[in-house]
Amino acid sequence: QKEVEQDPGPLSVPEGAIVSLNCTYSNSAFQYFMWYRQYSRKGPELLMYTYSSGNKEDGRFTAQVDKSSKYISLFIRDSQPSDSATYLCASCSGGYQKVTFGIGTKLQVIP
């Protein structure tokens, strides 16, 4: 069983739309939850970082974690063409532990 699962997409939305990206995970030990943005052949860029369940907002981005259902979400408001990238969800079980990634969802925002 894959530890972190994501729909690879691609997901195409018009500029200005609200984007919803989702992940599920199977490892109950996961405590930290991250969203990374990755452009083609570049390193993952940390977008959002949450500990345990709850919501976190940063500008146009909101991350949600529901540990009871093992469900992770990222919402992007007022999406822009520059948001077009692959979004990776990731988790780890504790501080300084290895990070486990999903396959990533490719997002295209159409002008």
Added chain:
Amino acid sequence: EPEVTQTPSHQVTQMGQEVILRCVPISNHLYFYWYRQILGQKVEFLVSFYNNEISEKSEIFDDQFSVERPDGSNFTLKIRSTKLEDSAMYFCASPGQGSGGEQFFGPGTRLTVL
């Protein structure tokens, strides 16, 4: 955002040759990580390094791989005898200044084995 740097950005090598990939992590941190991403696949953990010792390694990190800290600020990943399936992006990562759950990644080295 803290910056991790890697060199070279692209390395082409012949099968069976040794390669050394280099990274300068976020300064003053004892933890350090290497990951790889085969084209079209997920980012996979290779090895974590703490205070000059390997703290955890994956099953991918076999005897062909080694990690070193040749001086105070640089880390290297060595692949002794490259195989075609070693072709991938290799990323190093450093923890942030918080509780250690977040990791900041370098731009990666693209390794092509011919």
